Each structure stands twice: as C-alpha cells, then as structure tokens.
Amino acid sequence: MNAIRIDGKAIAEALRARVARDVALLQAECNVIPGLAVVLVGKDPASSVYVKTKAKQAQAVGFNSRQFLLPSNVGEAELLELIEELNTNDAIDGILVQLPLPGHINRWRVLEAINPAKDVDGFHPYNVGRLAAGRPALVPCTPLGVVHLIKTVVSDLSGLNVVVIGRSNIVGKPLAILLGDAGCTVTGAQLQTRNLPDLCRNADIVVAAAGCAGLVRGDWLKAGSIVIDVGINRAIDSAGTAKLVGDVAFAEASERASHITPVPGGVGPMTVAYLLANTVDAAVSRRGLSLVPTPDAPTLCHLAP
Known part of the structure; x- marks a missing residue:
C-alpha cells in the first residue's frame, strides 16, 4: 500500500481563503x-519565525495585525500590564502570547x-472548561486542524477507534475531547503507555503528538489506517544535514496507512490557519454578530438574535 499524502498546505490555503472572504464581508x-x-x-529562533509567519498570514487575510516584541528579561508585571492593555483595546479581537516563556515568568x-x-x-x-462541557468555546488551533485534516479523508467519524499519542494541554487532551464529541472511541496514550504498538494496531486513526522522532513504526499500524503526525523534531541525516522530521517513521508508515500527513507540510499550516479562523470567530462573537450561510452568498453578517 502506498499511502496518500494529506496536503496540509493546500487545505490550509483553502481555509485562509474562506477567512479572507469573511474578513472582507465583516x-x-x-x-x-x-x-x-x-x-x-x-529571541528564540523557532518562535521568531513562527511569529513572523502568523503576522504575514494575518495581514494577507486583511487583519489589523500587531506584534509586540519584548526582551527576554522583561518583568512578569510588565507583560501582564501589556496583556491588560490589549484586553481593553476594542480594536484587538485576539491575543496570542507565544510559548515558551522565559523561566522567570509564570506561564499560567x-x-x-x-x-x-x-x-x-x-x-x-x-475555554478549556467549556470545551470539556461541550459548550461553544475558542478551541486550541492544532486540534482543530487535525480534525479538519481527518475529515478530508472520512466525513463521518462515528464509531472509529482513535489512538492519540501525547497528553499535552495544547494538542492531546483537547483533541481527545473533539474526537470523542465526533463519535470516536478515543484512547489517550503517551510514551509510557504499556503495549503502545498493540493499541495502535487496533486503531483506525493514529495521531502522534508525543515529540519523539520516528516513534510510530510501520508495523505498529493497521493496514488502511489514517496517520496524522503532529510531531516536529530536528534531526541530522547521514550527510550531516539538519532537517525536520515527525513522530512517525514516514516511509514505513506509508506502506501500511491509507492516508498520512507529511512533516513539514501537514498539520503545521493548519495550526496557523485556525489561528486566523479563531480570530474571526472572536471578532464576530464579541460584537454579537453572526456569519451564516445564505443561498446567494457564502456568508452574511448580521446581528445575532
């Protein structure tokens, strides 16, 4: 079997186009x-690149995009003061503090x-509590992107067995809730989980988000399964060249899976695209507006009843 690559770049581009249409309508x-x-x-290099990408894409879809670049020795009180200013600024609908933060600042x-x-x-x-309770909420971007990618392969997830490897608050935990709400039977696993390969072999969908390069091997997978690789790890190849690799042994997994996401070019673009979508949702919700389908237009902006 030669797995079909799920093109996260193309899917994210379509989502950004939808966001741009909504922004123009608003x-x-x-x-x-x-x-x-x-x-x-x-000035963490990876974070700096990620922030530039977010800002560039925000501007491209028509946002009022603002960046605040603070020195690594900034005091926690000063950072909290900036956040409070942004909280009260009606022109700002979305606030994102790039992680990780320096050790002297309390992340929570x-x-x-x-x-x-x-x-x-x-x-x-x-928002975490509302998600867990099944109430409308702003949901972490990567889990939203993962579910979107899966639904490009299979629209009805009811009854499917899913293994999510990784229990982070950013990906694993919220993703398990979203997939459970979609009707899946979800097993939350981690690196310490006993018989992890056997769990994966019984799964229709495997999501790897453990931060461990090449963790999921080809013989861990059920033939025809869907594999979503959230991992982003830096590795050195035999020629001494640095490259990005996922949590899945891609070549091996491609011989067993029906569909698989590459690294890079899979989940990553969806994370940024859903950041933009969440910002539109926040802008709409904060003002009591709605963006709803209509027969003659993709969306229509109006006051919510």
Whole structure:
C-alpha cells in the first residue's frame, strides 16, 4: 500500500481563503476589521519565525495585525500590564502570547490574564472548561486542524477507534475531547503507555503528538489506517544535514496507512490557519454578530438574535 499524502498546505490555503472572504464581508457590511495581537518574549529562533509567519498570514487575510516584541528579561508585571492593555483595546479581537516563556515568568499567570473572549489559542481555563462541557468555546488551533485534516479523508467519524499519542494541554487532551464529541472511541496514550504498538494496531486513526522522532513504526499500524503526525523534531541525516522530521517513521508508515500527513507540510499550516479562523470567530462573537450561510452568498453578517 502506498499511502496518500494529506496536503496540509493546500487545505490550509483553502481555509485562509474562506477567512479572507469573511474578513472582507465583516469590513464591508459591519465596518469590522478583526485585530490580532501576537506577543513574543525573547529571541528564540523557532518562535521568531513562527511569529513572523502568523503576522504575514494575518495581514494577507486583511487583519489589523500587531506584534509586540519584548526582551527576554522583561518583568512578569510588565507583560501582564501589556496583556491588560490589549484586553481593553476594542480594536484587538485576539491575543496570542507565544510559548515558551522565559523561566522567570509564570506561564499560567500570563495565560489566565488573557480575556477568554480574546483567547484565540484556546488555552485559558475558561475555554478549556467549556470545551470539556461541550459548550461553544475558542478551541486550541492544532486540534482543530487535525480534525479538519481527518475529515478530508472520512466525513463521518462515528464509531472509529482513535489512538492519540501525547497528553499535552495544547494538542492531546483537547483533541481527545473533539474526537470523542465526533463519535470516536478515543484512547489517550503517551510514551509510557504499556503495549503502545498493540493499541495502535487496533486503531483506525493514529495521531502522534508525543515529540519523539520516528516513534510510530510501520508495523505498529493497521493496514488502511489514517496517520496524522503532529510531531516536529530536528534531526541530522547521514550527510550531516539538519532537517525536520515527525513522530512517525514516514516511509514505513506509508506502506501500511491509507492516508498520512507529511512533516513539514501537514498539520503545521493548519495550526496557523485556525489561528486566523479563531480570530474571526472572536471578532464576530464579541460584537454579537453572526456569519451564516445564505443561498446567494457564502456568508452574511448580521446581528445575532
């Protein structure tokens, strides 16, 4: 079997196009331009590249995009003061504080300071609780992207067995809730899980988000399964060249799976695309508006009843 690659770049591009249409509609009919503020503390190279990507794509879809670049020695109180200013700024609909933060700053104190209505990362305990309760909420972007990718392969997830490897608050835990709500039987696993290969062999879908390069081998997979690789790891090949690899042994897995995401070019683009989608959702929700399908147009902006 030669697995079909799930093209996250192309799927994310289509999602960004939808976001751009919604932004144009909001501006034309409601005089609303969604605003996204991204806060970066320090000069971590990977984080800096990621923030630039987010800002570039936000501008491309028509957002009011703002970046706040703070030195690594910034005080926690100063960072919290900036967040409070953004909370009260009506032109800002989404606030994202790029992680990780320097060790002298309490990550949870910062995340909990963000107004839940502007928490486009979906990390605030308020939004986490609403997600767990099955209530409308801003949901972490990567899990939303993973579910979207899976649904491009199979639209009805009811009754499917899924193994999610990784129990992080950013990916594994919220993803398990989303897939469970979609009707899947979800097994949450981690590196320490006993008989992990056997669990994967019984799964219709395997999502690897453990941060361990090449963890999932080809013989771990059921023939015809769907494999979603969330891992992003730096590795050195035999020629001494650095490259990005996932948590899945891609070549081996491709011989067993029916569909698989590559690294890079799979889940990563979807994460940024859903950040943009979440920002539009926040802009709409904060103002009591709705974007709804109509027979003659993709969406229509109006006051919610």
